[in-house]
Amino acid sequence: MSQIAFIGLGHMGLPMARNLLKAGHHLKVFDLLPAAIDELAKEGAQPASSALDAIAQADVVISMLPASRHVEGLYLGADGLLNALKTGTLVLECSTIAPQVARNVHHAAQERGIELLDAPVSGGTAGAAAGTLTFMVGGAAKVLAKARPLFEAMGRNIFHAGPEGAGQVAKVCNNQVLAVQMIATAEAMAMGVANGLEPVVLAEIMRQSSGGNWTLEKYNPWPGVMENAPASKGYSGGFMAELMAKDLGLAQETAQASGNSTPMGALALQLYRLLLKQGKGKQDFSVVQQLFTEQ
Amino acid sequence: MSQIAFIGLGHMGLPMARNLLKAGHHLKVFDLLPAAIDELAKEGAQPASSALDAIAQADVVISMLPASRHVEGLYLGADGLLNALKTGTLVLECSTIAPQVARNVHHAAQERGIELLDAPVSGGTAGAAAGTLTFMVGGAAKVLAKARPLFEAMGRNIFHAGPEGAGQVAKVCNNQVLAVQMIATAEAMAMGVANGLEPVVLAEIMRQSSGGNWTLEKYNPWPGVMENAPASKGYSGGFMAELMAKDLGLAQETAQASGNSTPMGALALQLYRLLLKQGKGKQDFSVVQQLFTEQ
Amino acid sequence: MSQIAFIGLGHMGLPMARNLLKAGHHLKVFDLLPAAIDELAKEGAQPASSALDAIAQADVVISMLPASRHVEGLYLGADGLLNALKTGTLVLECSTIAPQVARNVHHAAQERGIELLDAPVSGGTAGAAAGTLTFMVGGAAKVLAKARPLFEAMGRNIFHAGPEGAGQVAKVCNNQVLAVQMIATAEAMAMGVANGLEPVVLAEIMRQSSGGNWTLEKYNPWPGVMENAPASKGYSGGFMAELMAKDLGLAQETAQASGNSTPMGALALQLYRLLLKQGKGKQDFSVVQQLFTEQ
Amino acid sequence: MSQIAFIGLGHMGLPMARNLLKAGHHLKVFDLLPAAIDELAKEGAQPASSALDAIAQADVVISMLPASRHVEGLYLGADGLLNALKTGTLVLECSTIAPQVARNVHHAAQERGIELLDAPVSGGTAGAAAGTLTFMVGGAAKVLAKARPLFEAMGRNIFHAGPEGAGQVAKVCNNQVLAVQMIATAEAMAMGVANGLEPVVLAEIMRQSSGGNWTLEKYNPWPGVMENAPASKGYSGGFMAELMAKDLGLAQETAQASGNSTPMGALALQLYRLLLKQGKGKQDFSVVQQLFTEQ
Structure with missing residues (x-):
């Protein structure tokens, strides 16, 4: 079972995180709204006080954010997570964002030896709750092979769309x-x-x-x-x-x-x-x- | 087996007529192009010299024409078939035409005691040849019940769309x-x-x-x-x-x-x-x- | 000054007719709504009891109707005005209708020796009241030359768009x-x-x-x-x-x-x-x- | 007469610069293509070896570049012109770019005490050659008042569209x-x-x-x-x-x-x-x- 940092617990992220908990994973979770953290904490997740706190011990980072600028803000720049993650961490970036932004984050991750997949979903909140989401994944096939069990805890159809950005x-x-x-x-x-x-x-x-x-x-x-x-x-x-x-x-x-x-x-x-x-x-x-x- | 007048032997009409022949019906066929008539005559259809000739002994009339004006020309007006058909004839009008024109032909048929269905198809020439067309039928349900075996000789899905014009x-x-x-x-x-x-x-x-x-x-x-x-x-x-x-x-x-x-x-x-x-x-x-x- | 039958006294027709009256023409006017007839009668027009009554003594017929079907209904068919007008009558058909319908009415008029122009207007009710309409005229140039003074009593820009239907x-x-x-x-x-x-x-x-x-x-x-x-x-x-x-x-x-x-x-x-x-x-x-x- | 740095001598920039020369201004000009620089040098402009060289003595900077990214590249960042210009310089940014980018450049200029106008043009190459361009200007009215004679050497209609970005x-x-x-x-x-x-x-x-x-x-x-x-x-x-x-x-x-x-x-x-x-x-x-x- 992985040690997962899950960042972004909105209408989609919260039920996705819940399905990972149910599958037996260890989650440390963060959101700007404390209520969402509290809700998952009651179900067994470890609450984090910040995104940096969430990733401290993580083998895997999963993010589910509203838009391109939030993803850029989370990962890029001097304070971005990519500067804090240890080499070899697996990042599943599930937000729906501009392909160009996804490619930028991919390239920054590669420079730091971090394995990243862009993996936007379809299926809506109902699919997120039922664990029947579709994931459209961009990035290396061998990284997807490694990540597949995690996707399968949250979804049903896992498509490899192609190289970095292809999921978007x-x-x-x-x-x-x-x-x-x-x-x-x-x-x-x-x-x-x-x-x-x-x-x-x-x-x-x-x-x-x-x-x-x-x-x-x-x-x-x-x-x-x-x-x-x-x-x-x-x-x-x-x-x-x-x-x-x-x-x-x-x-x-x-x-x-x-x-x-x-x-x-x-x-x-x-x-x-x-x-x-x-x-x-x-x-x-x-x-x-x-x-x-x-x- | 019915005595059918089939009028309009184009890319769609010809294979549709052929499937009716194969199903054992008696066909008298007409088209403005003699070649199409000849082709079906070789396969057992009776050639007609005009639309009026085709319908002389018909219990059923089937037409498959290019556009609204051809359908109006065939059925309506002083020289139209509706004035020549005997009461109780069943007419399957399979052309794709304007719903309003289909309704006009329906009303004219009703006045003369003729049972008519508008029954445009989808499925293309391949579906016409294979007898797998879809028929979308407008008109009375009981008329469709009577016509159903004929449609089934030419197609696979027979939908009752609603009253007159609904097929179109x-x-x-x-x-x-x-x-x-x-x-x-x-x-x-x-x-x-x-x-x-x-x-x-x-x-x-x-x-x-x-x-x-x-x-x-x-x-x-x-x-x-x-x-x-x-x-x-x-x-x-x-x-x-x-x-x-x-x-x-x-x-x-x-x-x-x-x-x-x-x-x-x-x-x-x-x-x-x-x-x-x-x-x-x-x-x-x-x-x-x-x-x-x-x- | 002409003897004009004016048919169709709606938001546009009524002020157009009024401008012809002001210019000194004799008008006999008809509309399906008696109120409009009464209003112009007070201003010197002769009221008509029907379209046929309106045209009885007319040298010129002007019509301003809502749509294609009204124009077809007025002019064509056994009861249409074209069968009742004397040879040489000038018809200014000012309704906005389908070009094809305008051409049909033109051809029917030509067969009966009646000079017709399709002459839809732009400029709205304000232009109709002010006598500043634009007329876009289809038909023979020499007929337009004859009709020009009438158009000028109702409008400012009179364009010869081309042959029959070109105005539309x-x-x-x-x-x-x-x-x-x-x-x-x-x-x-x-x-x-x-x-x-x-x-x-x-x-x-x-x-x-x-x-x-x-x-x-x-x-x-x-x-x-x-x-x-x-x-x-x-x-x-x-x-x-x-x-x-x-x-x-x-x-x-x-x-x-x-x-x-x-x-x-x-x-x-x-x-x-x-x-x-x-x-x-x-x-x-x-x-x-x-x-x-x-x- | 002003000392002007003119940067970007394409189909539009070159004739605009020429009109400023004709009006008696001193120009130091730069483009990535030396041919354009040479052409204007023959007409009296001083050639520059880089954008930084062009602005060395300038009271006024005028730029005419292809797209948002070129404008960002020229003015912003550590190497950008805004860091090199002296306080009080007047910048006329005439490229057609995204309003948001124009606003960003405005704000950066304000922080450094530089007066900037976004001033895209219309009128095409013919208008640029004839000195009849239209300028749509965003920025402070008093800055526009100062810049107006320069615009008038290149164009005919000078519109104040509103605050920063409004020109775009x-x-x-x-x-x-x-x-x-x-x-x-x-x-x-x-x-x-x-x-x-x-x-x-x-x-x-x-x-x-x-x-x-x-x-x-x-x-x-x-x-x-x-x-x-x-x-x-x-x-x-x-x-x-x-x-x-x-x-x-x-x-x-x-x-x-x-x-x-x-x-x-x-x-x-x-x-x-x-x-x-x-x-x-x-x-x-x-x-x-x-x-x-x-x-």
């Missing part, structure tokens, strides 16, 4: 497709219903036909089509629209750096920003359905 | 989602590859994740990812880009009539029209991939 | 550009202000630079930038968003018929439809500004 | 509107011509109507409409498509930072990137016309 690239590609097909499904549902079709019937026809996609399979945006989907629970739970806007922004940043044209992805971002202007950023991202119906 | 609405909804997710997939493939990912790896990660959709499952637009996909065969075969543009145009016509906003669907149409301007209308619709890569 | 084509092209640049201006105003610029300063810089356009010149969508713009009067007056959506729909219908790709125009239509879903269709079309700001 | 914000807002209306005009020209209108006639109607904008006034994208426009000279000269893509990218970066939704601006960027993929990045930005016509 795979994540933004995937989430861009997800956002676009969510909006496309919402448009089609609204148009079909306005033309007299039963939502359940239309959803089922498309699901089984060439329009089939993950949102039709698991996450229909029309209220009442799927009992357990956020759409049927007032668009609560799930994956917040503002987080989808964040990921679409990372995708555009990536496209900008590589000169790619992504008209659908760009439009998806703009439509999510319209939703945010309407105050719906904290609702599940399938709330984009409401753009296309009278409110 | 389901089709345009489905194909709009299909076009959008094809483009979204193509954008993501280009962006991922430009950022260093292996196409096969990226495709597989998205397929198994929340970006999963039919194009990733069956029809990846990046050459070489799927051996049998049109993308791996020079974008030949499959479903022509100009036919996708046609369907997206019908979707916009439908949205216009019902006042729906479909930003993704509208953008998909515009991008397909750009492709057509580049002379790629006869290639498979996954050729949209080439918009996003250097040519 | 010019109108949809113009209004599509107008809608797109209104939205582009609104986006830029919101972005500039969010980044600390004074709206009046930003508006003035763009107006005088390469971003300059008619909306910056006459019709800024940001409240308070221009005292007399609808934006400064709660988006009242001006040109209703739902009418802009109608014109953008005609543009898409035109693009569909000719196979043109118009990504900006298509997106503008979708954004206006989002506004309509929000219940803002009756406000001035510059209310699109509110899509881009918190409400 | 105004520039990206303006250029985003410009790109969108260029594309909108190109779409409309293609659609009108495809529907039978004469390009010159359509252009003139829109120019005088509510579709009027700067591109219709000065820079029509349809070949032959305006004799001196790049479109009539094989899309040579003018403002390169790749530079417009750069500016649209800055606009999206700005929108991302402030959370603005700019669907038209985002789509414009994607369409320009499609053009770049087609190898047209070095042509004038009005070449976007060719997206909408058969090539």
